[in-house]
Amino acid sequence: MLGKRILITDDTAFMRMTLRNILVKNGYEIAGEAEDGVQAVEQYMIIKPDLVTMDITMPNMDGITAIKKIMEKDPDAKIVVVSAMGQKALVIEALNSGAKDFIVKPFQPDRIVEALQKVIG
Amino acid sequence: MEEYRDLFLAEAQEYLQNMTDCMLELEKDPTATENLTEMFRAAHSLKGMSGTMGYELIMKLTHEMENLLDKLRSGEISVGTDLVNLLFEAVDLVQVMINDLDNQKNFSSDVQALEKKLQGWYESAGKEESRPLEKGIDGENSPEDQETERDAAAKDAFIKAELNEFEKEMLKDAASRGENSYHINVWLREGSLLKSVRSYMVYKVIEKHGEIVKTYPSMQAMEEEKFDRDFSFLLLGKPDLDINELEKSIKGIAEVEKVIISSLFLEDGSEKAAPPLQEAQGTAGANAREKRNGDQGGAVSSQVAKKVQPSLNRSSEKTVRVETAKLDALVNLVGELIINRTRVLELGKQFKNENLEASLEQLERVTTELQSAVMTLRMVPIKQVFDRFPRMVRDLSQERGKEIELIISGEETELDRTIVNQIGDPLVHLLRNAVDHGIEDEEERKRKGKRPVGTIHLEAHHEGSHVVVSVEDDGSGIDPEKVKEKAVQKNIITREEAEVMEADEAIRLIFRSGFSTSAEVTDISGRGVGMDVVKTSIEALNGTVEVKSEQGKGSKFILRLPLTLAIIRTLMVRAGEEVFAIPIEAIRENLFVEPHEIRTIQQGKVITLREEVLPLYCLKEELGMGFFEEQEVYPVVVVQAGEKKAGFIVDELMGQQEVVIKSLSSFINDIKGVAGATVLGDGRVTLILDIAGLLEDGRVNVGKENFNH
Amino acid sequence: MASNNEAVAEVQMVAFKLEKEEFAVDIHQVREVLKMTRVTPLPQSAHYIEGLINLRGEVIPVVDLRKRFELPEGERSEQTRIIIVEIQDSNVGLIVDSVTEVLRFSSSAIQPPPARIAGTRTDLIKGVGKVEERLLIILNLERILTTEEIISLEEVTLSK
Numbered sequence: 005m006l007g008k009r010i011l012i013t014d015d016t017a018f019m020r021m022t023l024r025n026i027l028v029k030n031g032y033e034i035a036g037e038a039e040d041g042v043q044a045v046e047q048y049m050i051i052k053p054d055l056v057t058m059d060i061t062m063p064n065m066d067g068i069t070a071i072k073k074i075m076e077k078d079p080d081a082k083i084v085v086v087s088a089m090g091q092k093a094l095v096i097e098a099l100n101s102g103a104k105d106f107i108v109k110p111f112q113p114d115r116i117v118e119a120l121q122k123v124i125g
Numbered sequence: 126m127e128e129y130r131d132l133f134l135a136e137a138q139e140y141l142q143n144m145t146d147c148m149l150e151l152e153k154d155p156t157a158t159e160n161l162t163e164m165f166r167a168a169h170s171l172k173g174m175s176g177t178m179g180y181e182l183i184m185k186l187t188h189e190m191e192n193l194l195d196k197l198r199s200g201e202i203s204v205g206t207d208l209v210n211l212l213f214e215a216v217d218l219v220q221v222m223i224n225d226l227d228n229q230k231n232f233s234s235d236v237q238a239l240e241k242k243l244q245g246w247y248e249s250a251g252k253e254e255s256r257p258l259e260k261g262i263d264g265e266n267s268p269e270d271q272e273t274e275r276d277a278a279a280k281d282a283f284i285k286a287e288l289n290e291f292e293k294e295m296l297k298d299a300a301s302r303g304e305n306s307y308h309i310n311v312w313l314r315e316g317s318l319l320k321s322v323r324s325y326m327v328y329k330v331i332e333k334h335g336e337i338v339k340t341y342p343s344m345q346a347m348e349e350e351k352f353d354r355d356f357s358f359l360l361l362g363k364p365d366l367d368i369n370e371l372e373k374s375i376k377g378i379a380e381v382e383k384v385i386i387s388s389l390f391l392e393d394g395s396e397k398a399a400p401p402l403q404e405a406q407g408t409a410g411a412n413a414r415e416k417r418n419g420d421q422g423g424a425v426s427s428q429v430a431k432k433v434q435p436s437l438n439r440s441s442e443k444t445v446r447v448e449t450a451k452l453d454a455l456v457n458l459v460g461e462l463i464i465n466r467t468r469v470l471e472l473g474k475q476f477k478n479e480n481l482e483a484s485l486e487q488l489e490r491v492t493t494e495l496q497s498a499v500m501t502l503r504m505v506p507i508k509q510v511f512d513r514f515p516r517m518v519r520d521l522s523q524e525r526g527k528e529i530e531l532i533i534s535g536e537e538t539e540l541d542r543t544i545v546n547q548i549g550d551p552l553v554h555l556l557r558n559a560v561d562h563g564i565e566d567e568e569e570r571k572r573k574g575k576r577p578v579g580t581i582h583l584e585a586h587h588e589g590s591h592v593v594v595s596v597e598d599d600g601s602g603i604d605p606e607k608v609k610e611k612a613v614q615k616n617i618i619t620r621e622e623a624e625v626m627e628a629d630e631a632i633r634l635i636f637r638s639g640f641s642t643s644a645e646v647t648d649i650s651g652r653g654v655g656m657d658v659v660k661t662s663i664e665a666l667n668g669t670v671e672v673k674s675e676q677g678k679g680s681k682f683i684l685r686l687p688l689t690l691a692i693i694r695t696l697m698v699r700a701g702e703e704v705f706a707i708p709i710e711a712i713r714e715n716l717f718v719e720p721h722e723i724r725t726i727q728q729g730k731v732i733t734l735r736e737e738v739l740p741l742y743c744l745k746e747e748l749g750m751g752f753f754e755e756q757e758v759y760p761v762v763v764v765q766a767g768e769k770k771a772g773f774i775v776d777e778l779m780g781q782q783e784v785v786i787k788s789l790s791s792f793i794n795d796i797k798g799v800a801g802a803t804v805l806g807d808g809r810v811t812l813i814l815d816i817a818g819l820l821e822d823g824r825v826n827v828g829k830e831n832f833n834h
Numbered sequence: 835m836a837s838n839n840e841a842v843a844e845v846q847m848v849a850f851k852l853e854k855e856e857f858a859v860d861i862h863q864v865r866e867v868l869k870m871t872r873v874t875p876l877p878q879s880a881h882y883i884e885g886l887i888n889l890r891g892e893v894i895p896v897v898d899l900r901k902r903f904e905l906p907e908g909e910r911s912e913q914t915r916i917i918i919v920e921i922q923d924s925n926v927g928l929i930v931d932s933v934t935e936v937l938r939f940s941s942s943a944i945q946p947p948p949a950r951i952a953g954t955r956t957d958l959i960k961g962v963g964k965v966e967e968r969l970l971i972i973l974n975l976e977r978i979l980t981t982e983e984i985i986s987l988e989e990v991t992l993s994k
Contacts, residue, residue, distance in 0.1 A: 092322055095322045096325055105378070749878065787893040790893070793883070812874065812877075
């Protein structure tokens with residue numbers, strides 16, 4: 005868990021900040037932040053994070069498409085999709101596209117940590 | 126549902142027993158609140174199980190019990206005898222319903238009435254209303270770890286019940302090809318969100334390891350999140366399936382709290398699922414029970430530290446269920462094998478070949494071990510019989526207005542299944558007797574300076590190749606004079622006989638038939654009982670019953686039963702031209718007696734053996750097979766049954782032998798003095814003597830028929 | 835017994851002799867026929883119960899039919915046999931003077947016992963089979979072996 009580098013993707017600054025705080029408090033390193041799918045894909049190949057958190061609903065390129073693209077470039081990519089309540093079908097689609105796990109908003113710190121731990125330790 | 130009913134019944138029975146035990150504990154010590162927690166859990170599990178199986182009425186009733194118990198354990202209501210009686214009523218009703226699962230609707234009015242009563246109790250305690258019964262597997266009260274295995278087993282049963290014949294066949298078929306089926310029960314953590322997605326993720330993981338045959342709840346229900354925290358899959362695993370890997374990968378999904386995987390057997394409908402492959406967590410319930418048992422003080426100073434077997438801790442033993450018919454067939458075959466072995470060994474001796482002898486020795490060793498192993502298959506702990514007694518004694522003593530404590534020890538002692546089945550009724554009678562006639566009422570006990578609470582000690586232990594079960598009370602004891610008087614009145618003995626009779630023998634008169642009349646003896650089942658029936662039942666099992674009593678102090682009834690019915694060690698003796706087998710347990714020693722040592726007195730021949738006067742009988746004569754002949758020396762077998770000892774003069778002592786007891790055909794009526802027959806190595810039928818029968822009534826004289834040969 | 839042959843036209847019976855009288859038993863009731871063998875006596879039993887034998891591990895009681903019918907004890911000869919029959923789910927051996935043969939009776943050859951003959955216990959007889967000139971009595975073995983009454987040979991034969 006120590007020093008694992010995370011790429012946070014969300015179109016809302018507030019969300020990004022909240023997530024950042026939780027992750028840092030739990031020993032993770034924030035490698036970068038992306039505002040939409042396009043940025044996520046770009047940054048991924050440069051930063052090569054250990055894990056990506058991906059919001060589903062974003063402008064320019066939505067989360068699911070971004071997941072697919074990243075998986076194409078790196079089949080070993082570890083992506084955790086972030087969703088709101090009621091987005092069940094989308095979460096499943098995300099999982100089918102290659103996401104390893106999901107987190108639900110509003111955030112609950114221990115849930116996030118658990119999910120991340122299961123995926124990257 | 127049919128086949129899996131057995132599993133439900135067995136588990137429900139355990140829970141009910143557990144609740145009963147807890148309630149008795151609680152009554153004795155209302156501060157032992159861990160009992161309440163255990164009872165609460167038991168009720169909760171029963172509710173879950175019966176709900177899963179579709180037994181609505183049982184579910185409703187246990188739900189009310191659970192509510193009430195919840196209030197009790199939180200201290201809102203306190204325990205009292207009335208409340209305990211009510212709970213007993215509820216337990217009894219559940220028991221009755223479980224015994225009659227097909228006719229559940231008959232009980233609906235009873236359940237309603239009891240529900241009202243139970244509700245009445247906790248509503249009067251005020252505060253909130255009871256939690257409403259929820260559909261689905263569990264209430265909001267999350268079950269503790271201990272219960273999950275139980276619930277899993279019930280759901281397992283449910284899933285299997287949903288399989289149609291084709292599916293079952295397919296699974297059986299696959300099993301024979303090395304593709305085993307597994308029941309996988311997965312629990313999500315509390316408050317998990319998007320449960321359906323989690324279940325979907327679990328589904329995807331399991332799917333990689335084989336084919337998912339069934340799910341619980343249905344796939345649709347899972348998608349619609351129609352479950353509380355857990356769901357189950359029935360997986361037909363690939364041949365190379367690694368359970369540990371599967372478990373790990375399921376656990377690797379976030380928010381998965383627990384995974385329980387168990388093998389599924391579908392053989393002949395007679396085997397059920399093996400217990401979970403995981404170890405059960407240490408159960409808080411078991412600890413509570415141990416503590417309770419340890420705290421059990423009591424006036425009886427001979428309290429032996431009990432080896433506690435928490436009844437819910439089954440998962441640490443690996444068990445398999447087998448039809449008793451199959452077991453019996455196996456036991457019979459081994460019996461035959463032993464007889465044949467004897468024959469082979471005899472024949473082998475004729476050849477004087479070293480190699481042959483060595484092999485035969487090996488054969489003998491292995492078959493002896495096989496025999497022991499098979500015999501132990503039939504052994505069950507006597508606990509099954511003892512379990513129902515605390516409740517019985519409690520109810521009975523309440524009825525009689527006496528306070529009685531029943532102390533049980535040695536319940537883990539094992540004996541042959543058949544004996545366990547038959548020993549229940551005699552013990553019931555002895556216990557009732559102790560409650561009714563043995564223990565005095567409080568007033569009298571105080572006057573005598575005894576503890577106001579009477580004690581009955583029910584105990585079992587092994588002694589050599591026997592099991593000894595005793596019922597001891599600290600009551601008034603048996604008055605020999607009263608017994609004699611009654612016996613004279615009932616024409617069992619004459620007044621003259623009564624006058625010369627010693628106290629010991631007098632007390633034994635209670636075992637004579639005709640001693641207790643049915644008017645005096647009360648029995649719920651309406652069957653005739655009496656001490657004589659107790660005696661004959663025990664003797665039918667090749668056992669003996671004795672009584673020791675001291676006036677004012679108490680009485681002790683001692684039952685001695687053989688460990689197994691089927692094979693016994695005997696001493697072979699020749700009497701006349703026939704050979705007889707005498708069970709070793711009955712033999713004290715063998716002697717060679719010279720004519721001058723024998724004295725003839727009024728009742729017959731006797732010798733003096735180390736300051737004891739021993740009656741002597743000629744076995745041949747006693748069996749009606751010949752007459753006493755003068756010899757230079759007489760081989761004598763000294764035998765004992767209960768308190769009676771005697772010496773039997775035989776023609777020859779032939780050595781020890783293990784024999785298989787063959788039952789005499791039903792065509793022949795019971796013959797006193799003959800316990801059964803056996804077949805020797807040479808094919809001869811040899812009678813096995815029943816020493817207790819021969820020595821009965823202080824006088825031997827069995828065979829009046831003359832033997833013609 | 836004779837009821838077996840609704841569909842089958844024939845009944846097979848095992849014929850045996852006691853003194854000069856000839857009897858028959860339905861072959862379905864007969865488990866085995868043995869040569870006379872050592873019998874272990876059983877104390878305290880009726881005089882006609884000879885004792886017990888071992889048949890491949892099973893202990894079977896043996897009745898001396900001569901004694902059952904109050905005949906003097908016969909000389910055991912080469913001909914003496916033990917017929918093992920199945921009565922009420924139990925096996926019992928019957929010592930007889932000889933077993934003559936297995937006969938085939940056509941259903942018409944078997945008649946119920948005559949209604950009332952003085953000196954005959956027709957309740958102990960199931961029927962009579964005719965073969966050439968011979969009349970064989972088919973005994974009601976169940977009754978004979980389970981009743982405690984004394985029965986004499988005349989009571990189960992027709993020739994007086």
